[in-house]
Amino acid sequence: MTGKRAVVRTETTAAIIRHARRQLETRGAANISLREIARDLDMASSAIYRYFESRDQLLTVLIIDAYSRLGAAIEDADTACDRDDLIGRWTAIALAFRDWALTNQADYGLVFGTPVPGYEAPEDTNAAGMRYTNVVVQLVADATARGCTSAIEPPKTKGLVSEYRNVKKAIGVNAPDATLLAGLSAWAAVFGAINLEIFGHVDIVYTDPGVHFAALVDMLGRQVVGLT
Amino acid sequence: MTGKRAVVRTETTAAIIRHARRQLETRGAANISLREIARDLDMASSAIYRYFESRDQLLTVLIIDAYSRLGAAIEDADTACDRDDLIGRWTAIALAFRDWALTNQADYGLVFGTPVPGYEAPEDTNAAGMRYTNVVVQLVADATARGCTSAIEPPKTKGLVSEYRNVKKAIGVNAPDATLLAGLSAWAAVFGAINLEIFGHVDIVYTDPGVHFAALVDMLGRQVVGLT
């Protein structure tokens, strides 16, 4: 067991994934070419099928891989902070998200961009996507437990109370509606800002998008979510 | 002039675009097929070249088309409101954006999703993209002129003052930094929330995403940007 054959197998599998990820940038997720990967690896195109049963399955592995690297990055950023330093954790998480997105643009596009037409993501990908989400959810839970309160007041939108009851059940956190709305807004803003930056919609506006982003994150954490 | 030939020409051009847009959904922007369009239109594939000089140029037209339909939708929403009803205008704009995105998912993906690899967007597309942006920018300008002030306070992030000076120059609006940061956050949150919804990242969380979205927009407008 873990003999020579197994070692080579993991190496080759990794090499295929590496080349596939490279192709994300040049060809796009919808056009990853098994034949080109095989060519780059100096093997027959049919040999790929000893490692992945189809192109779609390779895509699935790429997605799960991307999610779990993102998850690890966000977890690491969070774990490096003092548990009680809520604003520090929030900032670290948001900055780590942006960093990851900027240094892994192709992966970011794969998981957060336009869905690949014709590709049906299997269950496993959703599970992998929960990992980074859970870090944020946990932060909201900790903030609530430590008595942080948001200054914002949820509007009396029709059906909001029952909607948020469901949300709390879905994410498994029992926070006040104000905190929930504030947290969801803050996260949407962080995500939106990163998305706009990565996909090139703000090139003309910012000189250094990072400066604005840092201010945005700080403001959201302190003044919207009410972290300390 | 505007003879029979010209009429037929515009009709055929429109038909090509219509079929191309349909293909956005099924094939994705990167894989729009001129041959399939020609087949659907019962013409030789080479005939397409009497209307568009290349596949990329067709893509460009699609992008500009999408931007200008989005721009029109947002302008209409804004124009239907009393000029002094700032919160009403903000709400109308944000809801119109979401509506447009939901009913034109393929177009939304085309302009706001993963960039098409290998496609270099020409200048014209940027200009078309300014149309909806300008509506929001104008709202911020009006809010400033009418004395609306944001309750938030920009953090003392290094370089923020000079960065925002550039931003104000770029968008042509002279608003206080607080308003600018609040407005940019609010817009990022709206955009982020729509993006997450359209690309299917929140299916498990919300029962009715529209209820949360309405609350989000109202809260952002009143309590973050400080509109009245």
Added chain:
DNA sequence: TGTACATCAGTGAACGCGCGTTCACTGATGTAC
């Protein structure tokens, strides 16, 4: 330690398909006199 057999990575040819783009051409529509 050596032998017999099973496993499995990798091959190369083939199937059947699709694509964007060019080119010389036909024939109908439009224009100028």
Added chain:
DNA sequence: TGTACATCAGTGAACGCGCGTTCACTGATGTAC
């Protein structure tokens, strides 16, 4: 109003390319006795 010519939409064949996937096969690595 009619004729001669120019314009231009549309054709069909061709070029040169790429793709995912299957299949019968070889030969090296691993395993059981």
